Amino acid sequence: MRKVHVRNFKVRKFHVDEEVRNFYNGMFIDLGELAFFTGKVVKQFFQPPFEYKELIKQGYLIGNKSFSLISVTGFIMGLVLTMQMNPILSNFGAQTLLPGVIAVAMVRELGPVIAGLICAGKISSGIGAEIAAMSVTEQIDAMEVSGTKPLGFVVATRVLAATIVVPILVIFADAFSFLGAYLAINVFENMSIALFVNSAFDMLSFKDLIPATIKTFFFGFFIGLIGCYKGYNARSGTESVGYAANSAVVSSSLTVFVIDLIFVLIINIL
Amino acid sequence: MGQEKVIIVKDLYKSFLDKHVLRGINLTLHRGENLGIMGKSGIGKSVLTKCIVRLIEPDAGEINVLGTNVLRCNEAELNEIRKKVGYLFQGGALYDSMSVRENLLFPIRRTQFVDKKREAEKLVESSLRSVGLLDAIDKMPSELSGGMKKRIALARTLILRPEIILYDEPTTGLDAVTSGEISELIVKIREEYNTASIIITHDTKCVKIATDNIKIMQDGVFVAEGTYEELSRSSEKEIRDYFMWKMNIKTT
Numbered sequence: 001m002r003k004v005h006v007r008n009f010k011v012r013k014f015h016v017d018e019e020v021r022n023f024y025n026g027m028f029i030d031l032g033e034l035a036f037f038t039g040k041v042v043k044q045f046f047q048p049p050f051e052y053k054e055l056i057k058q059g060y061l062i063g064n065k066s067f068s069l070i071s072v073t074g075f076i077m078g079l080v081l082t083m084q085m086n087p088i089l090s091n092f093g094a095q096t097l098l099p100g101v102i103a104v105a106m107v108r109e110l111g112p113v114i115a116g117l118i119c120a121g122k123i124s125s126g127i128g129a130e131i132a133a134m135s136v137t138e139q140i141d142a143m144e145v146s147g148t149k150p151l152g153f154v155v156a157t158r159v160l161a162a163t164i165v166v167p168i169l170v171i172f173a174d175a176f177s178f179l180g181a182y183l184a185i186n187v188f189e190n191m192s193i194a195l196f197v198n199s200a201f202d203m204l205s206f207k208d209l210i211p212a213t214i215k216t217f218f219f220g221f222f223i224g225l226i227g228c229y230k231g232y233n234a235r236s237g238t239e240s241v242g243y244a245a246n247s248a249v250v251s252s253s254l255t256v257f258v259i260d261l262i263f264v265l266i267i268n269i270l
Numbered sequence: 271m272g273q274e275k276v277i278i279v280k281d282l283y284k285s286f287l288d289k290h291v292l293r294g295i296n297l298t299l300h301r302g303e304n305l306g307i308m309g310k311s312g313i314g315k316s317v318l319t320k321c322i323v324r325l326i327e328p329d330a331g332e333i334n335v336l337g338t339n340v341l342r343c344n345e346a347e348l349n350e351i352r353k354k355v356g357y358l359f360q361g362g363a364l365y366d367s368m369s370v371r372e373n374l375l376f377p378i379r380r381t382q383f384v385d386k387k388r389e390a391e392k393l394v395e396s397s398l399r400s401v402g403l404l405d406a407i408d409k410m411p412s413e414l415s416g417g418m419k420k421r422i423a424l425a426r427t428l429i430l431r432p433e434i435i436l437y438d439e440p441t442t443g444l445d446a447v448t449s450g451e452i453s454e455l456i457v458k459i460r461e462e463y464n465t466a467s468i469i470i471t472h473d474t475k476c477v478k479i480a481t482d483n484i485k486i487m488q489d490g491v492f493v494a495e496g497t498y499e500e501l502s503r504s505s506e507k508e509i510r511d512y513f514m515w516k517m518n519i520k521t522t
Binding site for chain 1: 320325357359363364366376381430
């Protein structure tokens with residue numbers, strides 16, 4: 001019995017080593033390939049033909065599909081945050097600061113990150129699954145043989161559309177969170193909309209707005225890019241469609257946090 | 271069948287990691303010829319046709335299509351060649367997000383094959399009429415049966431009036447009647463448009479109806495060549511057996 005146990009342990013250890021090595025190898029290979037893919041996609045932004053119609057179509061689809069989810073989430077975030085913060089600020093007699101605190105928290109951090117994560121789930125997975133399905137069913141090849149560059153028509157348009165649309169969605173998320181916050185404040189006390197807006201914007205400065213807006217462009221770019229990359233590199237078989245969608249969500253969600261961290265570090269240094 | 275050679279493939283090699291798929295393929299296709307390529311699944315028949323339009327880059331060899339070496343031409347030249355070579359994919363590869371009309375208009379718009387919208391619409395209608403599916407013009411691919419998808423894909427392939435058509439398993443997954451109709455359609459297209467074709471198939475009925483010559487592929491090379499009659503009455507039992515669905519041929 002003991003011998004069998006020892007043998008099993010050795011086999012298991014070997015597999016763990018191999019798994020860890022494969023994971024790191026795979027990660028670095030993936031990063032290298034993603035960097036190469038990014039270069040090719042960015043090149044397409046500046047190479048004619050420029051696919052304006054497809055860009056507008058993709059922008060509309062991405063925005064339209066995510067708008068309701070983003071607005072509801074933003075609204076609930078504003079509502080919940082206000083209900084959580086109100087008793088704490090009341091203890092210090094600082095209730096008048098509530099609109100400003102909510103505004104800073106939402107605009108600077110929560111709005112972009114929450115909206116970014118929702119977009120990672122909604123947009124990146126959608127793009128990943130769509131392109132993977134196109135790849136598996138040879139639609140990408142069909143496009144290429146009919147004289148169309150799939151990287152330009154399919155990939156660059158989606159990446160650019162996500163880069164433009166995600167910041168707009170974040171603005172909507174922020175706006176709806178303000179609405180939620182205003183309603184929640186009015187549960188506890190009467191506050192006019194003018195006073196709420198004044199108090200909120202009094203505490204906001206360009207230092208809050210500009211970096212928060214800039215990072216949403218990066219969120220959008222990488223959400224679109226990772227979705228396209230995972231879909232474009234899907235292997236044959238329907239199984240790979242699900243895998244592409246799933247890994248697009250995981251990778252782009254992680255990337256949202258990494259970009260956020262990098263921005264916080266840069267802002268703190270500046 | 272003319273004497274002009276439209277495709278010449280010389281010593282073509284392609285490997286995927288340690289799997290050697292093509293091991294020195296040689297092939298010549300003449301104008302107006304329908305050439306069938308048969309062989310087991312996964313032995314590289316589709317890889318060969320994809321190399322011809324450079325969807326896959328071969329490791330070594332030479333591919334000459336309509337007088338142009340496709341492995342040495344630039345992107346613009348390659349696109350010009352691709353306009354003249356139609357490719358019918360195994361599953362049809364219709365764009366799911368577009369209607370049948372948009373699927374057919376797509377290559378016209380992309381290649382600016384005709385300038386005017388009305389001319390493009392006429393071309394779409396005539397292509398659909400030639401495959402007998404004009405009624406399906408406003409349907410989405412998801413509303414079509416397998417056979418209809420293949421026919422629409424064929425109409426899309428025909429729309430740029432190609433000189434060469436590469437058919438990748440045109441009858442796979444279809445019932446006997448529909449696959450017979452597709453095979454007859456391939457013959458009709460050759461007669462109507464004077465196209466040269468490579469037809470990859472496992473369907474012995476299809477090669478009998480639609481091809482002039484057949485090549486049988488095994489282990490990355492062609493192991494037998496001839497007409498359907500010649501091969502099915504070959505003195506070598508292994509080749510005759512092939513047409514009786516016994517696919518293991520020893521190299522001749």
